[in-house]
Amino acid sequence: MLEIKNLHAKIDNNEILKGVNLRINKGEVHAIMGPNGSGKSTLANILAGREGYEITEGEVFYNGENLLELSPEERAWRGIFLAFQYPIEIPGVSNTYFLKTALNSIRKYREEPPLDALDFLALVKEKARLVELDQTLMNRPVNDGFSGGEKKRNEIFQMAVLSPQLGILDETDSGLDIDALRIVANGVNALRSPERSFIVVTHYQRLLNYIVPDYVHVLVDGRIVMSGEKDLAFQLEEKGYSWVENQDALV
Amino acid sequence: MASANTFEEFTQQEYKYGFVTDIEADTVPPGLNEDVIRLISTKKNEPEWLLKWRLRAYRKWLTMEEPTWHNVHYPPINYQDIIYYSAPKPKKVLQSLDEVDPELLSTFEKLGISLDEQKRLTGVAVDAVFDSVSVATTFKEKLSELGIIFCSFSEAVQNHPELVRQYLGSVVPYTDNYFAALNSAVFSDGSFCYIPKGVRCPMELSTYFRINAENTGQFERTLLIADEGGYVSYLEGCTAPMRDENQLHAAVVELVALNHAQIKYSTVQNWYPGDKDGVGGIYNFVTKRGKCAGEGSKISWTQVETGSAITWKYPSCILQGDNSVGEFYSVAVVNNMQQADTGTKMIHVGKNTKSTIVSKGISAGRGQNTYRGLVKVLKNAEGARNFSQCDSLLIGDRCGAHTFPYIEVRNNTATVEHEASTSKIGEDQVFYCNQRGLSTEDAVNMIVNGFCKEVFRELPMEFAVEAQKLLGISLEGSVG
Numbered sequence: 001m002l003e004i005k006n007l008h009a010k011i012d013n014n015e016i017l018k019g020v021n022l023r024i025n026k027g028e029v030h031a032i033m034g035p036n037g038s039g040k041s042t043l044a045n046i047l048a049g050r051e052g053y054e055i056t057e058g059e060v061f062y063n064g065e066n067l068l069e070l071s072p073e074e075r076a077w078r079g080i081f082l083a084f085q086y087p088i089e090i091p092g093v094s095n096t097y098f099l100k101t102a103l104n105s106i107r108k109y110r111e112e113p114p115l116d117a118l119d120f121l122a123l124v125k126e127k128a129r130l131v132e133l134d135q136t137l138m139n140r141p142v143n144d145g146f147s148g149g150e151k152k153r154n155e156i157f158q159m160a161v162l163s164p165q166l167g168i169l170d171e172t173d174s175g176l177d178i179d180a181l182r183i184v185a186n187g188v189n190a191l192r193s194p195e196r197s198f199i200v201v202t203h204y205q206r207l208l209n210y211i212v213p214d215y216v217h218v219l220v221d222g223r224i225v226m227s228g229e230k231d232l233a234f235q236l237e238e239k240g241y242s243w244v245e246n247q248d249a250l251v
Numbered sequence: 252m253a254s255a256n257t258f259e260e261f262t263q264q265e266y267k268y269g270f271v272t273d274i275e276a277d278t279v280p281p282g283l284n285e286d287v288i289r290l291i292s293t294k295k296n297e298p299e300w301l302l303k304w305r306l307r308a309y310r311k312w313l314t315m316e317e318p319t320w321h322n323v324h325y326p327p328i329n330y331q332d333i334i335y336y337s338a339p340k341p342k343k344v345l346q347s348l349d350e351v352d353p354e355l356l357s358t359f360e361k362l363g364i365s366l367d368e369q370k371r372l373t374g375v376a377v378d379a380v381f382d383s384v385s386v387a388t389t390f391k392e393k394l395s396e397l398g399i400i401f402c403s404f405s406e407a408v409q410n411h412p413e414l415v416r417q418y419l420g421s422v423v424p425y426t427d428n429y430f431a432a433l434n435s436a437v438f439s440d441g442s443f444c445y446i447p448k449g450v451r452c453p454m455e456l457s458t459y460f461r462i463n464a465e466n467t468g469q470f471e472r473t474l475l476i477a478d479e480g481g482y483v484s485y486l487e488g489c490t491a492p493m494r495d496e497n498q499l500h501a502a503v504v505e506l507v508a509l510n511h512a513q514i515k516y517s518t519v520q521n522w523y524p525g526d527k528d529g530v531g532g533i534y535n536f537v538t539k540r541g542k543c544a545g546e547g548s549k550i551s552w553t554q555v556e557t558g559s560a561i562t563w564k565y566p567s568c569i570l571q572g573d574n575s576v577g578e579f580y581s582v583a584v585v586n587n588m589q590q591a592d593t594g595t596k597m598i599h600v601g602k603n604t605k606s607t608i609v610s611k612g613i614s615a616g617r618g619q620n621t622y623r624g625l626v627k628v629l630k631n632a633e634g635a636r637n638f639s640q641c642d643s644l645l646i647g648d649r650c651g652a653h654t655f656p657y658i659e660v661r662n663n664t665a666t667v668e669h670e671a672s673t674s675k676i677g678e679d680q681v682f683y684c685n686q687r688g689l690s691t692e693d694a695v696n697m698i699v700n701g702f703c704k705e706v707f708r709e710l711p712m713e714f715a716v717e718a719q720k721l722l723g724i725s726l727e728g729s730v731g
């Protein structure tokens with residue numbers, strides 16, 4: 001469903017991505033690990049359509065479409081969801097209203113009628129239970145004054161409501177306590193299906209105990225330098241990235 | 252990327268009220284002198300005292316200087332180029348709505364104001380002022396059964412001269428300021444309303460102002476009196492055609508609330524703001540003031556200001572009666588080259604008087620938005636309380652927000668609280684919304700509406716919806 005070919009990207013004339021190749025099929029979960037500043041969030045942002053990056057080479061196809069030509073909202077309508085590493089606060093706009101507007105614009109694209117207040121509420125209740133989200137957060141402004149953990153949980157909750165085809169989780173585990181980590185991971189697992197794929201960016205093997213990936217990739221300095229199955233994450237945790245870099249040097 | 256385009260494209264939706272109605276008008280030549288004032292007064296068949304009052308105002312005006320203390324900039328206005336009177340030419344004296352020129356009726360239909368009583372918004376009586384003249388007032392009979400007088404200013408002068416004479420200039424004397432003096436000299440019409448003792452007006456009263464004629468200044472005058480225990484909710488709406496030259500609008504609104512009376516005055520101001528380069532647009536230099544003359548009375552101003560090239564306006568309350576209450580809720584939007592200098596004055600005279608100020612300024616494009624407010628507590632205002640909240644929202648980084656809160660307290664039992672904040676719609680917020688499937692337009696509207704919620708809550712229901720839409724249109728193209 002997603003194919004990234006030789007993707008090069010610059011910010012302010014600094015090359016951050018230096019030839020990323022990645023192919024994701026329906027139903028697969030791909031973990032991306034890598035040192036700070038290696039370009040993981042950059043990759044996630046480019047897939048979601050954030051401005052400010054210059055794509056100098058390469059292409060990205062999503063269900064056969066040239067993804068890079070679509071605006072962020074067009075990508076969202078087609079089922080791409082990014083759980084932000086740092087979720088944004090929107091004072092004055094209630095979480096419920098925000099999510100309802102979002103859901104209905106996606107439904108509009110799918111030519112489905114807007115959900116009425118009652119159906120929407122029922123959906124929200126069900127999904128809030130999934131990530132054990134405190135209902136009072138629903139009536140508060142989007143992420144405004146939420147704790148770090150609440151923000152992350154809210155991201156996964158939104159994902160559950162919007163039910164995307166490709167979920168990109170950028171360090172959703174950071175800032176979560178142990179219980180929350182388990183709850184959020186279970187939430188993600190409940191969403192796994194043969195039709196839905198995930199990219200899970202993380203620094204910690206621990207998350208991958210809960211969300212067991214099909215593949216693990218290591219991104220170093222703008223390139224995927226190593227790919228493997230789930231046990232690659234254990235090796236990384238044990239040996240650190242210098243091990244990968246040395247392996248890389250050997251290749 | 253694609254969304255950069257949407258940001259830009261989002262900019263220029265045309266001002267949707269910018270059409271001109273082709274209608275025969277009775278117009279006096281441009282320029283101002285005593286003869287023009289006499290002519291206006293004669294055309295309106297006014298009593299001698301009113302002409303004298305106008306002339307006194309004119310002579311005062313000649314001695315005054317145009318104010319320069321505000322934070323807005325415009326080339327000098329040549330007051331001799333302005334037409335001071337233009338009225339749609341009536342075929343004969345109108346007996347009913349059926350006799351109003353169909354062109355005029357259709358203008359108001361186009362603006363979404365139905366003057367046809369059958370089809371009107373439920374519970375809203377409308378006085379429609381076209382150029383300087385009131386063309387139709389709906390529901391007059393139904394209201395008069397309750398003793399409520401709601402008519403054009405000119406009719407009030409003919410039919411209720413004693414009320415007009417008693418209250419005209421009692422809140423805003425013609426000596427008050429340059430534009431108030433000018434208005435007093437040349438005003439041609441406006442709305443008049445009187446709520447008798449103990450009557451609660453059962454419907455929203457509304458005045459709809461439309462500037463149509465070219466090179467014409469609009470100088471209307473509104474006088475609203477709520478007698479003891481009376482209540483009224485009043486709304487005014489304003490639009491104008493798109494023209495390349497600036498047009499002056501210098502209105503005066505006076506409100507008087509007697510013992511335990513309540514007046515709620517809401518404005519949705521959408522005069523033509525000029526184009527994106529700042530060509531054309533209305534200069535809106537308006538004096539609005541309410542006097543809580545009676546004990547326990549209450550006046551509340553709610554305004555949504557989206558139009559005009561320049562807005563200069565401070566709806567104020569004089570809290571004279573003990574335990575009286577003044578409120579000011581404002582949303583002021585500037586986009587492109589618009590400038591607004593607006594705010595309020597709360598003058599606490601009586602004991603235990605209370606005032607609330609909530610001001611939301613939104614600046615986009617190269618717009619400059621200034622909040623200017625005065626809270627004044629006089630010596631005898633024991634236990635006076637004020638709470639002010641001024642929030643600014645910036646969209647983009649070429650616009651500006653300025654806040655000038657003035658506080659003068661002469662009684663040490665007073666409590667005055669002021670809160671202020673400035674925030675910015677960031678690209679991060681817009682991207683976050685986009686990522687969830689919202690277009691940039693929807694995202695900005697949602698954030699702005701969230702920001703203005705406390706003010707919209709104060710508007711009558713139907714108008715709150717209108718105001719939200721209007722805000723969306725005013726801010727098109729403002730991000731990016």
Ligand SMILES: Nc1ncnc2c1ncn2[C@@H]1O[C@H](COP(=O)(O)OP(=O)(O)OP(=O)(O)O)[C@@H](O)[C@H]1O
Pocket residue numbers: 011012014016034035036037038039040041042043085
């Ligand atoms: N707006 C920007 N201007 C300049 N450099 C930037 C900008 N955004 C990101 N970078 C740089 O790009 C590089 C990659 O950043 P990115 O956020 O993708 O890393 P990451 O792999 O997600 O790191 P982390 O694990 O710390 O989240 C970093 O060196 C960062 O400083």
Ligand SMILES: [Mg+2]
Pocket residue numbers: 040041042085170171
């Ligand atoms: Mg990152």
